[in-house]
Amino acid sequence: MKYFGYTGNVVSIDLTNAQINLSKEKLEDLQNFIGGFGMNCKLFADLYSPNINPLSPENPIIFGTGPLVGTLAPGASRTVAISKFPATNAIANSCGSMSFGFHLKQAGYDHIIIHGKSDEPCYLFIHDDHIELCDASNIWGKDIIKTTDILKRKHDSSGVIAIGQAGENLIKSSLTLIDKTSTLGRGGLGALMGFKKLKAIIVKGTKGISIADPKRFNKIFLKFKERVKRYPQRDSWIELGMLRSLPIGMLLSAKGEKSKARQANEKNYLKNMKKRRIACPSCPMADKDILEITKPDNSHLICYTSSVINPLMMFGLKGLDSYTQVIELFNKINSYGLDALTINSLCELLNQMVSNNEIDQNEFNIEWNEDFKTYNKLLELIKQREGLGDIIAEGWEKLASLNNKIQNKMTTVKGLDIIFEPRLLKLGTMEFEQVVNPKGAHVASGGSPTYVGAGGSIEKMLTHFDRMGIPKLAHKRLLTPPKEEMIINVGRMTRYSEDWYTMLTCLGLCARAQMNRFYSHELITELFNSITGFDLSKEDLRKAAERSWNLSKILNVKEGFSRKDDKFPEEWFNSLKYGKNKLKLKDFYGTTEISKELANQLLEDYYDERGWDINKGIPSHSKIQELGLGEFL
Amino acid sequence: MMESFKIIADPKKCTGCRICQFICSSLYHHEFNPSKSYIIILDEYELSPTIQFSDKCNHCGQCARNCLYGALKLEGEGIS
Structure with a gap:
């Protein structure tokens, strides 16, 4: 059987006994659960046991790419990692870029599954058919930049995912970097690899990718290139x-x-x-x-x-x-494999609480000043898990246990600190997404017209609706908010932003605004079909994305997540002091203050638009049957 | 007979996107395989990348015609 775009291959590595297995993906699966996002969910669901400790040998990590990655398809380079994450205990896909996915596909694999746990530090080296677990004792303890430099010098041009000291020391907010540059795995991928004693994965591919219809692809590429140049x-x-x-x-x-x-x-x-x-x-x-x-x-x-x-x-x-x-x-944060967004939020919170005398400095074991030296000291304490650093290393909940005032001030959702502050930026889909994303506060999957500044006119918004493939029948509902002056219903719209983001991530395409603005639902379907040789309709592709999103939600429902966890942070309902201004939580157009009642209504509208049980905030029986996901219940 | 051009490389403008290599390998090997490309980019994500051409390169100029960053150009033509 010939695969186009896809390689059709999955490599499984059991670190406990250093066993390597290869398996083939079924063509049917590759159409129902597409690429990095979709097949990652399917492969994870097939291996899944509920309620295990994320930091245990039984928790697999799966890395995947999409069918467009490794080809000339513009902006197709995403690497996706799925696992149960230690910061939130949620099962989630996390995405990064740079050259790892490209090399993985060129080496002949769509996915890598990491099982078990090694006794000694190791790294995984893949060069086409050569797959080897190598001794990492000389790089264990080194930061990500040095680790990557050493591995690239040794193995030449390649894609590298590496962890730093934060991952080695199981810090729950640790992440990895791809090629020293792109973050991958907010919420603890670094700790997951560190627990498994897996310092890095380095892949070098030289096999090449064939596509099904080069003539059709070239036509699409040339047109695309001219649009970009113009x-x-x-x-x-x-x-x-x-x-x-x-x-x-x-x-x-x-x-x-x-x-x-x-x-x-x-x-x-x-x-x-x-x-x-x-x-x-x-x-x-x-x-x-x-x-x-x-x-x-x-x-x-x-x-x-x-x-x-x-x-x-x-x-x-x-x-x-x-x-x-x-x-x-x-x-320094990056090199250690810490999360800059989390460290920033932590330092801001501690500064605020110390200046308001809301916390006793003696509880910190360090003298807290608002300066460069203190922030550096904090990084060293976290990296080494000493004093306050050890508490922070265990995540926000542990920090909150120090003092109940901290709990009230934290702007976290499901244990992950927010990225975009809606009191400053207004409640667009990216801000709302932070509440409903199964992973915790996450923004990328809420990408929509509300973050490309198209909010100014309804006409422009509608153009983007069409580009993202939002069904015409849904337009009226999206333009019917709880209060007329809000203009858009951000809850309902977020569902379609997630669909769009999921389609891009399945295929391996960049979701950043300046890149995804060139893509449309029609164009990505064309690209997918010309590269894979499949004949999916636009609706098939959207449905595959919806199926994958629902499967990831089902896994989290099994972990005990429900509507109670999709919670607007309490602090959002207070004013935010910003310079001389006091900012309130308002809708995307800034016309209406969002009360708790309105926030709840928007949540219900989101669940309704997803076809979910409104009271529980989880996929309904009929939705699960419609998507053919009954076997995963 | 295919036209041959002098290709001028400016590594400072190279972003490491490999579009030139995708084009070259698809043209001469009918697959997307930068490792078989006749244009070679070294240290693409370091401070100073290097651009080289293999002995098999026939200087068809397709890499330069498709470079979107002005790192490759054909002598006598403006930066694409």
Whole structure:
């Protein structure tokens, strides 16, 4: 049987007894559960036992890619990892980019399943048919950057997923980096690999990918390329990268932080930070950064990041006064394999509570000051699991157990800190998604017109509805919010944002706004069919995405998650002090304050649009039957 | 007979996207396989990448015509 786009191969590694097995994917499965998101869910569900400890040999980690990855399909480079995550105890897919997925496909595999636990530190090396577990004792204890450099020097051009000291020390918010740049596995993938004593996976592929209909594909590619070249904003995207998507200087300015605003602006980024723009394989809209800064002692620091926004957002922390401090701190967080967003939220919370005398500093075992030195000290404590660092390493709930005031101030959902603050950005689909995502506070799957600034006109919003494949019959419901002046129903709309994101992730396509703006439901279906040789309709593809999302939800229902966990953080219903302003939680158009009653109504509308049980917030019996998921109950 | 061009490479503008390699390998090997491409990109995600051409390269110029970052151009033509 010949596979196109897909390789059809799954490699399973049992770390306990160093056994390697190869298996074939069924063609039927590859149409019903597509690629990185879909097949990851299916493979995980087939192995799944409920209520196991995430940090146990029985919890598998599955890495997967999509059928478009490893080809010239523009922006197809996603790597997806599914497991039960230690920060939340939820089962979730997590996504990253750079060259790992490309190399995995080129080596001849769609998925890697990691079982068991090694006694000694090891790393997995795959070079086409050569699959080997190698001794990692010389890299255990090293940070991600050094680990990746050593492995790439030894094995040449390759894709590398590695953990740092945070993962080795089982810190629940630890993550991994792909090729030193792209984060993968917010919520503890680092700890999952660290528990298994798996320091890294390095893949090098040279087998090539054949596609079903090269003529049809070439036609699509050439047209796509011309659209990209004609895009008037392309040059500024390439120049500024992710800084173009969120002008941090303006946000800091609104907060009254003029000096920081100047340092975080485009001019200073281009002059004193940006060293090189890099792209994932096949990407025409490069946005990843290699930064180089000169520190006050005249030494140079190189920092890799998939989004320059992440380090610059740390300017929000009091006591970080220069861009060199911000980049240095971020680089340390990244190298250790910690989560910059989580560390940022933690430091903000601790600063706020100390300044309000809401917490006794003696409980910390460190002298807490709002400065660079204290933040650095905190990182060392977390990395080594000492004192306060050991408590933080166990996650937000453990920290909350210190003091009940912390619990009330935390902006977390299902144990994961939020990424986007709706009191600042308004309640768009990405902000709402943080409440309903099975993984916990997660934003990417809520990507929709509400984050590309299309909110200004209904006409533009409707164009995006069509692009994302939202059925015409649903449009009226999406434009019927609980209060007329809200214009859109963000609960109902989020369901379709999730469908769109899931389709992109299944195929392996980039979901970032500047890339996904070129794609439509019709175009991705065309690409999928020309590459795989299948003949799926647009509705088949959307249904496959819906099936995969529901399967991931079913697994989490088995873990005990339900409507009670889809909870707006209490703090969102209080005002947020931002510079001289006090910001309230408002709808996407800023017309209506969101009360708890309205928030509940939006949640019910979300469940209703998903065809779920509104009271329980879980897939209904009829939805499960409709999607053919009965066997997974 | 296929036209032959002088291809000028500017590694500073290379992003490591490999689009040139996908194009080359699909043209000459009928598969997407950058390892068989006649244009070679080394250290694509490091500070200083290198662009080389293998002895088998016939300088057809398709890599440069498809480069979207101006890292490859044909002599006598503007950056694509």
